[in-house]
Amino acid sequence: MHTIDLAYVGRGPHEELVTYIADQQDFYADAGVHVALRDGSIWDPERLRRGAVIGLGRTLLSRLVGGIPWVALNVNTQQPQFWFLARPGLDSLADLAGKRLAVHPRHTGPGCFTRIMLRQAGLDPDRDVETIVRAPGDYGMDLRRLREGTIDAAVVGDTLVPEAVAAENGWRVLAFAGDLFQIPTVGVSVDPTYTDPEDPAVQAVVLAHRRALGVIRDEPDTTVRYLQAFLNGHTEEEVRAHYERFIAPSFGIDGQADLATAETAVKAVAAELGVPATFTAADFYRTRPTTA
Template sequence: MFTKRPLAILVGAVALALAATGCSGTVESLAGDDTSSGEGRSTLTLQDSTSYTQLPIRFGVEKGFFDEEDLDVRFTQVQDAVTGVATGELTFAFGPTSNYLRAAEKGSPIKIVSSAFRSKGPFFLVARPGINSVADLKGKTVGIAQAGSSMETYTRKILSDNGVNPDDVSFIANGVNEQAYGTLTTGQVDATIIHQPFPALGELDGKSVTLARGWDYLPTYHTGVLIAGNDVINDDPELLRRGLSAYFKSYTYAKEHYDEYLPWLQAKLGTIDPKAVELALQQEDDIWDNNPAIDPVAIADTQDVEIAVGFQDARYDADKYIDTQFIPQEYVKDFSYPQPAR
């Protein structure tokens, strides 16, 4: 059972804005010679990100997959992806399914237009050396990225399934990626939920041990989607179709050509041990499925989990906020899920 209670959030040195979607900044062009698209071309505006999970998009730009769709690609930094797509500043954006569904239910003019390159929780619960099991986290401090996030949901589920009452753990909103890893290695938290490549890096450097993988505990919880604003959906549907086609071609090619993608990725993540980057790809290879289809059963399961953990009051009609007409059918696959850990 999940335990419901108010979170005691300890605010440390981490800037929590970074735990969301980034900060304001400038627009960068990675294709095209100027700020306007040429004849017959369109501009696809995406959220700027150099994170490990988003780099296949840049890889696809360099490979020419977006150019094949007559698309120029621009990246811009925004404070919030929901606001970005709702205002048309972004053509589409990647992010957590449950957060985006809640935003739509509350009135944001957005819809889910596709699953992302993966939709199963790519989260790893890692701890400082000396903590060897989830049970050891009782009475300890655990980073949950951002209060109310899907990463907190996974953390609570992992704790509960291993006999640890979440009430017996102190949660800290400690950011994501480098920020979260820093709170672990500097002793601000005893454990944290985190994305790759940091579990692999911590393992190789001897700075962390992996206690659990998210998808082993909530295999049908839907975690990754692409959203677009209603205005883009209504006014420029062809831009969405071409953009999603290039997106999935980029991710699919990267997954099927590790021999080419891995050295490229290692070069882009130059401050991270190349061995850790390779290990990171290996450790989550089985959930990188590049399936744009949206499983309604998984969406329902996700709502039920959010209700159980106390982040949602009741089920709502998620179908109102999902528009599948733009999904590139050539990438659609049968739904498959890993066996839950027991």
């Protein structure tokens, strides 16, 4: 049996669900690979590049800024899974002008994508919005600050069900990021300097993840049961509604990237970072049928 280190660099179903399903359903074992899942959330790029990585947003930014030749071998979705949650009185992203917004750091995928979306709404993220930067993950402090009124809105990920939280507190979901900015994200990437993309262990992981994507698309009851493990602060009805609204329509099944969408996104990210796009989407997203 092959072995491989697989690091996640964010928390929540968007990052972990496919891996969790592949493990629980024994897809890794069926493919002949033992996966050591590692928390790489605070690892520096040099440590990350020694194994396979789930987060494509972070590796894309790392290639643009640091020149690390990451390649993506599998894509789960091109609709980033985070939301703008706001107190009453705000109805659109444009209404965030002059408001206090909790955001991810600008060097992260969600942070960079948020800045792009704010600009699309006609806002300069450095001048028109008062940003409160905090690390992604547990958004409990954001919810507390929203209740206290010390912030007006927050960009939150899927460690919670945003629509359920908004309904419970009388807040608004201003926007789903995946509706505003498309970029192939979350999957499997490697640095060919250290890991051959054709390595049998890598190909086995890709195969197992594509089987897990099939479960997400074709087995809603099974997927909702697994989602409940991540979203155990919500009812089954809330989790199922989240799956039906955001997971099922957003996640693909073949692991392939839409290169036209990806090319536009890579250029937008490079422009936001202030660096040249020295490679094409096809150079980064090398998704194709697995050889496993």
